[in-house]
Amino acid sequence: MAEITVTLPPGVGLHARPAALFVGAAAKSSCDVTIGRPGEPGVNAKSILGVMGLGAKAGEEMVVVAEGDGADDLLASLKVILETPEAGHA
């Protein structure tokens, strides 16, 4: 099992567009992936509704946990997606 903690960049948080990009990347992997706030149970990172339902805001810390083949690589790419401010916003 691999785990990373990411601080969301300035902007509007994990709303529809970032959630779609994040879930799109997670869903391509065979790993089990969750995302949530530190100390709280995470939600399925392959569910757009679940990820949007977190209502995560800019500046919040999010913990992403992956289990399975290629978990480390997956987390590295998910970290990039989460830390990239939206083009044209932020």
Place this chain on the structure above:
Amino acid sequence: MALQVLSPMPGRVAPLAEVPDPMFAEAMLGPGLAIDPPRGPVVAVAPISGTIASLFPHAMGIEADGGYSILVHLGLETVKLNGEGFTLLKAKGDTVVAGEPVIEWNPAEIEAGGLPVITPLIAIQAEASAITQLVADGTEVAAGTPVFEVA
């Protein structure tokens, strides 16, 4: 069994391709259609019965018991308004019946602020082949009119 999805508002039915935002136009979140609302006070109602799994001032995601989820995104880039111009009538986690009021907003004010008000209605992460549109593009519908089925 097919799940009927109601228009959350009165307005004109438009294809997602008409939505000036690639995230919706290219169905990144899933297939569906868009509603172009009247310019005046509007109450957005739940498109299906279920649990409010995601709720923002400008968007609601409702999960049906059968597993399908429907997203209503009021206007585009409206996340930037931080809730200004929207009034929530429900809370995240609430159970709603299709047709029940969830969010009040005024597309005339949002449009005056420079943001598009066309509203995508999306079957989240569904296959494009899973939905059947029930009304033709361009039709004016009332709030609560069934506009597509997802199965």
